[in-house]
Amino acid sequence: MRAEIVSVGDELLKGQRVNTNAAFISSALAGIGVPVGRVVACSDLEDEIIAAFAESLERADIVLVTGGLGPTKDDRTKKAVQKLLEKGIELHKDTYQNLVERIKKRGQDMSASLRDQAMVIEGSLVIPNTRGTAAGMIIPCGERFHHHYLVLMPGVPSEMKAMMELTVIPYFAALSTTVIRHTPVKTLGIGESMLAEMIVDIEDRLPEGTTLAYLPHAAGVSLMISTLGCEREAVDRDNRNVVDAIVQRAGKHIYATSEVTLEETVGQMLSARGLTVAVAESCTGGLIASRFTDVPGSSSYFLQGFVVYSNQAKHSALGVPEETIKIFGAVSEEVARAMATGCLEKSGADFAVSTTGIAGPSGGSPEKPVGTLCLAIAKKNSADVLSRRLVMQGDREQNKLRFSEAALRELWQCLRQG
Amino acid sequence: MRAEIVSVGDELLKGQRVNTNAAFISSALAGIGVPVGRVVACSDLEDEIIAAFAESLERADIVLVTGGLGPTKDDRTKKAVQKLLEKGIELHKDTYQNLVERIKKRGQDMSASLRDQAMVIEGSLVIPNTRGTAAGMIIPCGERFHHHYLVLMPGVPSEMKAMMELTVIPYFAALSTTVIRHTPVKTLGIGESMLAEMIVDIEDRLPEGTTLAYLPHAAGVSLMISTLGCEREAVDRDNRNVVDAIVQRAGKHIYATSEVTLEETVGQMLSARGLTVAVAESCTGGLIASRFTDVPGSSSYFLQGFVVYSNQAKHSALGVPEETIKIFGAVSEEVARAMATGCLEKSGADFAVSTTGIAGPSGGSPEKPVGTLCLAIAKKNSADVLSRRLVMQGDREQNKLRFSEAALRELWQCLRQG
Numbered sequence: 154m155r156a157e158i159v160s161v162g163d164e165l166l167k168g169q170r171v172n173t174n175a176a177f178i179s180s181a182l183a184g185i186g187v188p189v190g191r192v193v194a195c196s197d198l199e200d201e202i203i204a205a206f207a208e209s210l211e212r213a214d215i216v217l218v219t220g221g222l223g224p225t226k227d228d229r230t231k232k233a234v235q236k237l238l239e240k241g242i243e244l245h246k247d248t249y250q251n252l253v254e255r256i257k258k259r260g261q262d263m264s265a266s267l268r269d270q271a272m273v274i275e276g277s278l279v280i281p282n283t284r285g286t287a288a289g290m291i292i293p294c295g296e297r298f299h300h301h302y303l304v305l306m307p308g309v310p311s312e313m314k315a316m317m318e319l320t321v322i323p324y325f326a327a328l329s330t331t332v333i334r335h336t337p338v339k340t341l342g343i344g345e346s347m348l349a350e351m352i353v354d355i356e357d358r359l360p361e362g363t364t365l366a367y368l369p370h371a372a373g374v375s376l377m378i379s380t381l382g383c384e385r386e387a388v389d390r391d392n393r394n395v396v397d398a399i400v401q402r403a404g405k406h407i408y409a410t411s412e413v414t415l416e417e418t419v420g421q422m423l424s425a426r427g428l429t430v431a432v433a434e435s436c437t438g439g440l441i442a443s444r445f446t447d448v449p450g451s452s453s454y455f456l457q458g459f460v461v462y463s464n465q466a467k468h469s470a471l472g473v474p475e476e477t478i479k480i481f482g483a484v485s486e487e488v489a490r491a492m493a494t495g496c497l498e499k500s501g502a503d504f505a506v507s508t509t510g511i512a513g514p515s516g517g518s519p520e521k522p523v524g525t526l527c528l529a530i531a532k533k534n535s536a537d538v539l540s541r542r543l544v545m546q547g548d549r550e551q552n553k554l555r556f557s558e559a560a561l562r563e564l565w566q567c568l569r570q571g
Numbered sequence: 572m573r574a575e576i577v578s579v580g581d582e583l584l585k586g587q588r589v590n591t592n593a594a595f596i597s598s599a600l601a602g603i604g605v606p607v608g609r610v611v612a613c614s615d616l617e618d619e620i621i622a623a624f625a626e627s628l629e630r631a632d633i634v635l636v637t638g639g640l641g642p643t644k645d646d647r648t649k650k651a652v653q654k655l656l657e658k659g660i661e662l663h664k665d666t667y668q669n670l671v672e673r674i675k676k677r678g679q680d681m682s683a684s685l686r687d688q689a690m691v692i693e694g695s696l697v698i699p700n701t702r703g704t705a706a707g708m709i710i711p712c713g714e715r716f717h718h719h720y721l722v723l724m725p726g727v728p729s730e731m732k733a734m735m736e737l738t739v740i741p742y743f744a745a746l747s748t749t750v751i752r753h754t755p756v757k758t759l760g761i762g763e764s765m766l767a768e769m770i771v772d773i774e775d776r777l778p779e780g781t782t783l784a785y786l787p788h789a790a791g792v793s794l795m796i797s798t799l800g801c802e803r804e805a806v807d808r809d810n811r812n813v814v815d816a817i818v819q820r821a822g823k824h825i826y827a828t829s830e831v832t833l834e835e836t837v838g839q840m841l842s843a844r845g846l847t848v849a850v851a852e853s854c855t856g857g858l859i860a861s862r863f864t865d866v867p868g869s870s871s872y873f874l875q876g877f878v879v880y881s882n883q884a885k886h887s888a889l890g891v892p893e894e895t896i897k898i899f900g901a902v903s904e905e906v907a908r909a910m911a912t913g914c915l916e917k918s919g920a921d922f923a924v925s926t927t928g929i930a931g932p933s934g935g936s937p938e939k940p941v942g943t944l945c946l947a948i949a950k951k952n953s954a955d956v957l958s959r960r961l962v963m964q965g966d967r968e969q970n971k972l973r974f975s976e977a978a979l980r981e982l983w984q985c986l987r988q989g
Binding site: 162163164165166167168169170171172173175176177178179180181182183188189190191192193194195196197201205223224225226227267284286308309311335337345346349356364365366367368369377379432434437438439440441442443445446447449450451452455456457458459460461462463465466469470499500501512513514515546547548549550551553 | 580581582583584585586587588589590591593594595596597598599600601606607608609610611612613614615619623641642643644645685702704726727729753755763764767774782783784785786787795797850852855856857858859860861863864865867868869870873874875876877878879880881883884887888917918919930931932933964965966967968969971
């Protein structure tokens with residue numbers, strides 16, 4: 154069983170919206186062994202929608218559609234399906250009832266457009282919308298389209314996600330016969346070419362059905378080992394053997410072989426040892442704190458953050474001596490160290506991580522170009538403060554991300570050694 | 572002249588990578604009046620790449636490709652193009668020379684795979700890669716493909732972006748005859764249905780060539796007004812008339828009619844009046860500070876942030892009375908107010924914004940469910956502290972984002988009134 158995704162919406166073609174829905178749907182389908190062959194984004198025009206649906210239905214058993222179910226004039230997905238499949242439309246009573254109650258609860262008036270959202274293609278299985286108003290549909294497309302399925306969902310990510318999890322995945326899991334296993338190998342501090350050379354022989358003799366992909370990202374590269382087959386046990390074994398071989402070869406660059414972020418990994422290490430952390434950020438401007446606190450349960454190890462953008466704040470909040478800033482400059486290992494020790498003291502945490510640098514686009518100099526980062530890590534009951542100076546290349550947003558990644562990486566290394 | 576985008580890479584079909592490249596390319600092409608008709612993501616397999624290229628070259632004058640130019644085994648774009656167009660491959664000397672120097676500078680050995688990256692399709696215009704190693708190409712596809720163009724670029728966003736800006740856009744701008752104007756209308760605190768009803772008559776009589784799209788996002792909805800035509804003046808006038816009509820109708824919900832973020836807008840308002848801001852964050856965990864500091868030049872108005880996750884930190888860093896936390900709970904308007912006034916005092920800023928709430932997934936109660944946010948804004952030389960309690964629905968990440976949006980929105984309203 155193979156799938157394709159069609160994302161409907163002019164906003165995807167004008168670059169006003171990034172297609173995160175397709176990634177979510179692909180990932181969810183992978184979990185039940187349904188590979189995605191293609192992702193297509195097409196415009197809101199009825200003819201374009203019809204053409205895209207017809208082409209995908211030729212190639213794929215399941216065509217999952219997002220977008221164009223809303224209440225506004227640029228929502229034309231249902232009309233396109235009616236024309237393509239030559240089917241009528243009918244009011245779905247449960248959906249309508251839910252809508253009416255929802256609106257009453259909010260004390261709003263019932264608008265005419267809301268009734269449209271409860272209209273569904275005849276003969277479809279209705280997917281309840283637990284997060285919004287428009288109903289979703291699983292539509293068997295009949296003989297003309299090889300008995301393939303069309304699945305319609307809203308473009309709003311939270312509504313689509315709930316529909317996938319509650320209805321679409323369970324429905325198609327029951328019909329799927331292939332088995333798939335993906336294992337990510339998350340690395341740190343190594344580039345794509347270097348990593349490729351390190352594991353070239355492993356890649357040369359991958360078992361049949363197993364592929365290896367490189368996923369470069371803003372702060373490094375990750376690998377994805379995927380195995381497709383018919384038997385759960387053989388698929389899992391082949392996949393695990395490849396992952397084990399890579400870990401054995403490149404282990405010191407690998408922080409995880411599962412879908413966890415670096416901040417989750419560091420959080421788990423802190424949590425497992427009952428340790429706490431605090432951060433003092435200048436150039437990362439709160440991003441490290443925000444990444445730590447993206448993780449549920451982080452309140453058990455993340456105590457506090459200081460975003461000290463001005464020199465005045467570095468002094469008043471963390472006690473960085475004005476003298477140190479004057480002599481070495483705000484972007485210096487000396488100031489980073491003073492920030493870390495100040496943060497350790499003020500917060501009472503076991504570890505304090507600090508950053509000071511130049512994210513750009515302005516503020517650089519020949520000695521301290523844009524992209525310069527000074528970071529430090531101080532540890533409770535230890536006079537040793539680790540500090541580093543690094544230079545990265547990127548725009549402001551990339552630099553902030555890479556700076557935060559470098560700080561988390563240093564802390565990860567400290568925790569691994571300690 | 573119309574374009575299509577083909578993004579090559581299994582990672583896009585497995586949901587391991589979100590296709591941000593397509594959004595960037597679409598947006599850049601829109602700026603020179605080249606609409607994108609379709610975006611296709613296909614796998615790394617040579618046959619699939621060939622099929623996708625052939626289909627898009629039938630429909631579009633320019634087919635822009637990202638991915639599959641790298642040094643690893645899953646990079647098969649150039650091979651697919653060779654087969655499809657029946658063309659040879661040749662070493663591009665300048666690219667090779669640059670590569671050799673780059674490697675020498677880093678003190679690395681020359682790996683065999685690097686030479687491959689300097690090989691280009693014969694008869695192509697080479698796009699220099701200022702950010703990485705693989706060369707890009709603009710390839711005229713000859714009579715068989717209606718003299719359409721294939722543009723090959725790497726999948727690494729920073730490399731692709733530099734190629735688009737320095738070479739691809741200038742090249743095709745010279746060939747384009749249509750004119751396009753997009754104007755975003757950025758709104759706050761209003762839903763899609765409500766906004767649609769408010770402007771229904773404007774939408775009903777849009778001038779020919781003008782379209783209106785709704786872009787719902789995690790914290791609200793924005794509009795995009797797009798006008799396509801042959802004459803710059805007429806296109807600009809039609810577009811502006813529609814935007815003006817919407818602003819007149821829904822002005823109080825609109826914070827911008829250009830591509831700026833809420834944090835930029837608030838930053839500009841602060842900056843224009845010489846005012847400064849500091850933040851005290853519990854549930855948003857540094858995200859508001861990070862959003863403020865995403866804006867270049869924010870150091871002139873953003874002074875300081877306090878991420879006070881623990882009660883202890885709220886007390887020690889901001890002087891929130893332990894008594895207040897005990898009586899009202901950490902998530903309360905009273906604590907938010909104490910955080911804001913403490914932050915105002917410690918930072919010396921003109922405005923202090925605070926948040927305390929429950930991002931989830933755990934920590935909720937019947938009185939204070941997950942999604943509860945208490946926020947406050949304190950103002951220098953004013954005894955009035957504004958505070959609000961809101962409840963949102965979402966997962967942890969969405970809640971953090973919506974909480975931060977709500978805080979910025981309140982500050983925006985303060986600044987607009989003041």
